[in-house]
Amino acid sequence: MRMSKRFGLTLREAPADVEVKSHQLLLRAGFIRPLAAGIFSYLPLAKRSITKIENIMREEINGIGGQEMTMPVVHPADIWKETKRWYEIGTEMGRFYDKNERDMVLAMTHEEVVADLIRREIQSYRQLPQLVYHIQTKWRDDPRPRAGLIRVREFTMLDSYSLDANEASLDEQYRAHYQAYFNIFHRAGIKAIAVASDVGMMGGSMAHEYMYLTPIGEDTLVLCDGCGYHANRQIATFKKKDAAAETALPAEKVATPDVSTIEALAEFLGVPKAKTAKAVFMVATMREAGTETQKLIFAIVRGDMEVNETKLTNALKAHELRPAHPEEISSIGAVAGYASPVGLRSNKNVIIIVDDAVPTSPNLVAGANEAGYHLRNVNYGRDYQADVVADIAAAQEGDGCPRCGQPIYLSRGVEVGNIFKLGTKYTEALGGTFVDEDGSSKPVIMGSYGIGVGRLLACSAEENHDDKGLMLPITIAPYHVHLVGMGKMEKEADQVYEQLAAASLEVLYDDRDESAGVKFNDADLIGLPIRLTVGARAWKEGGVEMKLRHSDERIIIPLDNLVNTVQAQIDALFAEVQATVVPVPFEE
RNA sequence: CGGGGCAUAGCUCAGUUUGGUAGAGCGCUCGGUUUGGGACCGAGAGGUCGUCAGUUCAAAUCUGGCUGCCCCGACCA
Numbered sequence: 255m256r257m258s259k260r261f262g263l264t265l266r267e268a269p270a271d272v273e274v275k276s277h278q279l280l281l282r283a284g285f286i287r288p289l290a291a292g293i294f295s296y297l298p299l300a301k302r303s304i305t306k307i308e309n310i311m312r313e314e315i316n317g318i319g320g321q322e323m324t325m326p327v328v329h330p331a332d333i334w335k336e337t338k339r340w341y342e343i344g345t346e347m348g349r350f351y352d353k354n355e356r357d358m359v360l361a362m363t364h365e366e367v368v369a370d371l372i373r374r375e376i377q378s379y380r381q382l383p384q385l386v387y388h389i390q391t392k393w394r395d396d397p398r399p400r401a402g403l404i405r406v407r408e409f410t411m412l413d414s415y416s417l418d419a420n421e422a423s424l425d426e427q428y429r430a431h432y433q434a435y436f437n438i439f440h441r442a443g444i445k446a447i448a449v450a451s452d453v454g455m456m457g458g459s460m461a462h463e464y465m466y467l468t469p470i471g472e473d474t475l476v477l478c479d480g481c482g483y484h485a486n487r488q489i490a491t492f493k494k495k496d497a498a499a500e501t502a503l504p505a506e507k508v509a510t511p512d513v514s515t516i517e518a519l520a521e522f523l524g525v526p527k528a529k530t531a532k533a534v535f536m537v538a539t540m541r542e543a544g545t546e547t548q549k550l551i552f553a554i555v556r557g558d559m560e561v562n563e564t565k566l567t568n569a570l571k572a573h574e575l576r577p578a579h580p581e582e583i584s585s586i587g588a589v590a591g592y593a594s595p596v597g598l599r600s601n602k603n604v605i606i607i608v609d610d611a612v613p614t615s616p617n618l619v620a621g622a623n624e625a626g627y628h629l630r631n632v633n634y635g636r637d638y639q640a641d642v643v644a645d646i647a648a649a650q651e652g653d654g655c656p657r658c659g660q661p662i663y664l665s666r667g668v669e670v671g672n673i674f675k676l677g678t679k680y681t682e683a684l685g686g687t688f689v690d691e692d693g694s695s696k697p698v699i700m701g702s703y704g705i706g707v708g709r710l711l712a713c714s715a716e717e718n719h720d721d722k723g724l725m726l727p728i729t730i731a732p733y734h735v736h737l738v739g740m741g742k743m744e745k746e747a748d749q750v751y752e753q754l755a756a757a758s759l760e761v762l763y764d765d766r767d768e769s770a771g772v773k774f775n776d777a778d779l780i781g782l783p784i785r786l787t788v789g790a791r792a793w794k795e796g797g798v799e800m801k802l803r804h805s806d807e808r809i810i811i812p813l814d815n816l817v818n819t820v821q822a823q824i825d826a827l828f829a830e831v832q833a834t835v836v837p838v839p840f841e842e
Numbered sequence: 843c844g845g846g847g848c849a850u851a852g853c854u855c856a857g858u859u860u861g862g863u864a865g866a867g868c869g870c871u872c873g874g875u876u877u878g879g880g881a882c883c884g885a886g887a888g889g890u891c892g893u894c895a896g897u898u899c900a901a902a903u904c905u906g907g908c909u910g911c912c913c914c915g916a917c918c919a
Contacts (some may be wrong), residue, residue, distance in 0.1 A: 267854050271847085271912040291911065343919070349843065363919065397843075397917055407919090472918085563916095576843095650850080669918095741877030771879040778879090789878060799878090806843070 277402025292399025331357030372686035387414030465667030480660030492653030514591025530557030723779035
């Protein structure tokens with residue numbers, strides 16, 4: 255490809271309000287252009303990288319028995335109504351009418367379509383197991399797109415769906431994906447870890463998220479160097495420090511004027527935060543048998559801990575949680591800042607939920623439900639009861655690892671993929687059944703597995719760059735070779751280009767009438783792995799200069815062996831990446 | 843949905859405080875000189891100042907509404 259003909263410019267500067275490095279560089283190098291928030295065009299360079307990423311995905315999923323197909327982007331709402339997700343999903347779903355005013359949906363995922371296909375195509379256990387996949391555009395009207403390609407609204411995703419007759423068979427496919435996904439990330443130049451994750455609205459029995467660790471990540475992970483434990487903070491457990499055993503002392507009201515935070519309270523009374531009880535008020539939306547009810551949630555954790563909203567939601571089996579308004583708090587007789595479960599007016603619209611560390615922590619300081627006063631020596635069981643006792647506290651830096659007890663630490667990560675054991679939720683809803691060996695009719699067991707293609711490119715760019723520009727690995731770089739022709743060497747450079755092109759090497763040839771500085775800087779910005787320079791210096795010695803993007807070394811390679819030398823370098827770079835593709839032990 | 847910021851030429855930004863004929867650098871076009879790390883000279887093109895309304899003799903500038911974009915949080919199948 256001649257750069258004089260290519261569509262898309264490089265930019266000297268990135269827009270000022272773009273902060274994430276991969277976003278800046280992909281814009282500057284002319285890979286992507288925004289059309290609207292979270293909606294991008296992929297220019298020719300990005301398209302080439304994306305095609306390569308998709309081909310890696312194809313190879314890996316084909317390798318575990320996948321069959322590629324394409325499912326529609328536009329769905330009739332009917333199938334989404336059948337699984338109820340039409341009603342459960344809010345504004346993230348793109349909805350519109352066709353010309354006959356039928357409800358239509360823009361695909362955000364394809365479980366419904368797969369389940370619909372299952373009910374049409376799968377009749378017998380003899381047809382199972384199956385693995386189907388596609389690489390398709392999806393629309394999720396995310397409330398907040400951010401960080402360039404990391405979080406977008408329109409995106410392309412590899413998603414595969416496993417179809418099994420029994421759990422053991424599902425487990426086999428699940429584990430096959432577990433490794434295949436690592437292979438995809440490694441081949442794309444991304445170091446990812448798999449963490450156990452919340453199954454969320456997808457339901458199902460097991461899920462892993464693949465996380466690329468980076469400070470710009472939007473998920474918080476809990477990691478342990480001692481034993482390798484890692485989990486999304488949403489579900490991470492930890493060893494709670496036991497409180498010292500004490501005999502319960504009589505409760506005692508103390509004046510605590512203008513002390514409405516745990517920090518202030520602990521300081522004012524001269525007690526550690528662990529000797530206090532923290533009250534958090536939320537409003538939960540519960541869904542049962544098609545009806546929705548709102549309940550005020552009074553959650554209590556020890557003062558040295560924070561509430562984990564995901565754990566809280568799961569413990570309550572709530573559909574949705576939001577912070578309570580002050581009026582809602584006072585409506586049950588609680589006083590914000592001095593709230594207490596003790597002597598609370600009984601009210602069936604309130605659920606009191608207590609972290610499991612609280613009952614074992616005697617003599618805590620709690621509010622007195624009276625502005626300016628707290629109660630000392632509040633004891634669970636004697637002074638109040640909870641509706642639910644559960645683990646609802648968030649793991650924090652330095653807490654004990656739930657497996658080995660060593661201190662854990664927190665890290666941010668971007669979710670680059672996920673795998674789910676879905677179960678039969680969708681096949682049951684849509685009637686995707688088969689006749690098993692014993693003659694009985696059963697729903698097909700599904701798994702679903704996804705990787706965002708653009709996000710993968712962005713994460714690889716995030717991982718593989720320097721101050722000057724991108725350094726994508728050769729496996730996904732748009733071209734392998736960046737050929738730079740210096741001034742007055744046009745004829746010679748053309749000749750080299752023809753020679754490389756004739757050998758079918760992937761070459762981006764900078765034949766523009768630009769100064770050397772401009773060309774070299776653009777080469778660094780686009781960051782192709784191998785740079786060849788046709789200049790007077792090397793030419794006199796009968797060769798061209800070769801430099802790798804990730805090295806400062808420049809060598810002169812002789813013209814008469816040009817293609818072979820470059821090809822050998824390409825092979826070596828591929829081998830380097832391939833060496834990172836290793837088996838990863840499966841961890842639940 | 844809550845909080846913050848921004849919107850002037852393709853890009854980066856100045857001009858807004860104190861209303862008075864639209865600016866710079868880079869990029870782009872033409873001519874010439876240069877040619878191993880964002881070169882130089884000369885001549886040009888390019889903006890209804892996001893949008894709608896209001897105040898005013900006069901609005902990029904003051905006031906209000908709306909829209910869009912970025913960041914933080916909530917959310918994230």
